[in-house]
Amino acid sequence: MVTRRSSATAAPAASPAPAPAPAPEGPGVVTSVESIAQDLAAAIVERRIAPGTWLREEALGRVYSVSRTKVRAALVMLAKDKLVHTVPDKGTFVCQPTVEEAREIFSARRLIESEIVRLFVARAQRADFDRLRQHVRMERSSLKGLALGAVREQLLGDFHVALAEQTGHTVLTEIVTELVARSSLIAMLYQSHNDAHCATDEHEQFLRLCEQKNTEAAVAYMMDHLTRLEGSLDLQQVGAGRQLDLVKALMM
């Protein structure tokens, strides 16, 4: 995974990624493949480069003063993180999930996660609650000062994966893992800056309801939590003309 170097997405203590090198003065002095990938990832998650933007290899090579081979290697790293995708014979573009895809992912999550909550409440032991509470504490300490971005979304999404894991249902856990990864990307790209979703408090409240064995209240709370998360996304900006010139965006 690419370690983003922006202040908004700095790796928290929980991240296994190595500490990033000191931030260079600007894109012009970034030369390693990893640094180029970090710089581009930061520009994408900070939304200086809009979803759907064509990442022209030649222009990027000029910005970073490197060969197209290095640019291509950096783009491959970003593709692994699903920040960009390559279209054969066309080029590499910043991922742009559609409104329909976003809505479908959240409706699928509500469907699957209501069942996960039921399974969890039915079989959760003290140790399961302890593990999830530990996750919530980690979210709270790691997310301090972390407004928006990939790391934040991943941490918050991990709670839902951890919850699924406690049910012992392997297939549901696999499905949730994929849905969470896709919705984290969507949240990262489209979450409104004015309405950052305060998810950690809600994870805590959800666990309280589960501990009271109040299954229906816990399911309803989880459904509302996912609906609020979906509601905090500004899907109107999907496909909207927010295109900044690529080179200018990277020099910002």
Ligand SMILES: [Zn+2]
């Ligand atoms: Zn959540």
